[in-house]
Amino acid sequence: MKGFGSDNHAGVLPDVLDAIAAANVDHATSYGADEWTARAEQRFREHFGEEARAFLVFNGTAANVVGLRAMLRPYEAAICAETAHMNTDECGAPEFIAGIKLLPVPTPDGKLTPDLVRPKLVRFGDEHAVQPRVVSITQSTEMGTVYSIAEIAALAELVHEQGLLLHVDGARLANAAASLGVPLRALTTDAGVDALSFGGTKNGLLTGEAIVLLRPGLAEAMAFLRKQSMQLASKMRFVSAQFEALLDGDRWREPAAHANAMAARLAGALEGVENVKITQAVQANAVFAILPQGVAERLRERFYFYTWDEATGEVRWMCSWDTTEQDVDAFAAAVIQEATSSTPVGRSPRG
Numbered sequence: 563m564k565g566f567g568s569d570n571h572a573g574v575l576p577d578v579l580d581a582i583a584a585a586n587v588d589h590a591t592s593y594g595a596d597e598w599t600a601r602a603e604q605r606f607r608e609h610f611g612e613e614a615r616a617f618l619v620f621n622g623t624a625a626n627v628v629g630l631r632a633m634l635r636p637y638e639a640a641i642c643a644e645t646a647h648m649n650t651d652e653c654g655a656p657e658f659i660a661g662i663k664l665l666p667v668p669t670p671d672g673k674l675t676p677d678l679v680r681p682k683l684v685r686f687g688d689e690h691a692v693q694p695r696v697v698s699i700t701q702s703t704e705m706g707t708v709y710s711i712a713e714i715a716a717l718a719e720l721v722h723e724q725g726l727l728l729h730v731d732g733a734r735l736a737n738a739a740a741s742l743g744v745p746l747r748a749l750t751t752d753a754g755v756d757a758l759s760f761g762g763t764k765n766g767l768l769t770g771e772a773i774v775l776l777r778p779g780l781a782e783a784m785a786f787l788r789k790q791s792m793q794l795a796s797k798m799r800f801v802s803a804q805f806e807a808l809l810d811g812d813r814w815r816e817p818a819a820h821a822n823a824m825a826a827r828l829a830g831a832l833e834g835v836e837n838v839k840i841t842q843a844v845q846a847n848a849v850f851a852i853l854p855q856g857v858a859e860r861l862r863e864r865f866y867f868y869t870w871d872e873a874t875g876e877v878r879w880m881c882s883w884d885t886t887e888q889d890v891d892a893f894a895a896a897v898i899q900e901a902t903s904s905t906p907v908g909r910s911p912r913g
């Protein structure tokens with residue numbers, strides 16, 4: 563049964579599986595010295611510009627953490643939103659593996675702004691204080707919101723003015739670009755981003771994410787850092803073949819746009835429904851909501867999804883490339899039925 567737990571719960575795009583099968587021929591040199599990897603790297607340059615250097619890794623945590631290793635020294639720090647995946651859901655890997663400190667900033671909607679970042683840009687040159695070196699934003703954010711190009715450019719301006727680097731956790735960059743109707747480079751290369759993690763798995767790959775370094779010079783140590791971080795695939799061609807397929811022209815856009823459209827459909831169906839409070843702007847493929855006590859538990863008997871915030875009972879409903887209109891409509895009907903036969907939202911936050 564399909565649920566609304568995560569875009570990671572969906573399977574693999576059929577043409578991506580076909581691409582893996584098509585790569586399953588003969589012998590190919592290992593560790594990325596193969597023709598599929600060369601073509602995938604070329605695709606990254608097509609989407610992110612000639613300077614872009616892509617390094618494929620197994621998962622999104624590694625893309626973030628190994629990317630950070632290329633940018634920070636052990637006494638430096640990355641500023642990120644408090645809700646950033648690297649801060650909340652990577653088991654301290656940035657600290658443990660990259661050996662750096664995260665400086666989390668509370669935000670109302672998962673988005674950093676120059677005003678939120680500025681107070682952290684202090685004590686430069688003071689040997690007693692960790693030195694801010696990177697600002698990392700997530701696009702689309704963990705709260706399902708999307709930075710506009712202007713918002714990213716404003717952050718890039720501040721960050722570069724201060725001699726820092728701008729990093730994007732783009733586990734769902736495709737959803738953001740689809741939401742804004744722009745090419746991938748408009749949100750990254752052209753907006754002043756220095757490095758990013760580019761997500762594949764949430765947009766229909768079997769496995770694989772990419773570290774994409776945009777600023778010349780950043781890539782120098784990356785091959786060594788990736789291997790040392792245990793993220794160099796020996797049979798790389800099977801990871802590369804997936805990216806070659808996903809980044810063939812605008813192939814990446816359709817599954818992401820579809821997931822976004824399903825989230826918009828769900829939010830639309832629940833708009834104005836008594837006892838359902840949608841808590842974030844629905845700009846990508848996630849819907850966040852607060853429901854009356856007990857409703858989430860009853861819904862979960864039939865549909866899988868997570869509670870995002872135990873304190874408030876806020877839930878997250880995530881749509882994927884394979885979510886159908888029928889899935890959404892059946893779920894929305896169940897939410898409406900359960901919520902409208904319950905007592906109002908937010909009476910007693912759960913502890």
Ligand SMILES: Cc1ncc(COP(=O)(O)O)c(C=O)c1O
Pocket residue numbers: 620621622623624626647648700703704731733734763
């Ligand atoms: C925004 C974001 N970044 C990074 C990751 C990490 O991906 P992985 O679980 O593949 O390590 C996730 C996964 O949920 C994510 O949502």
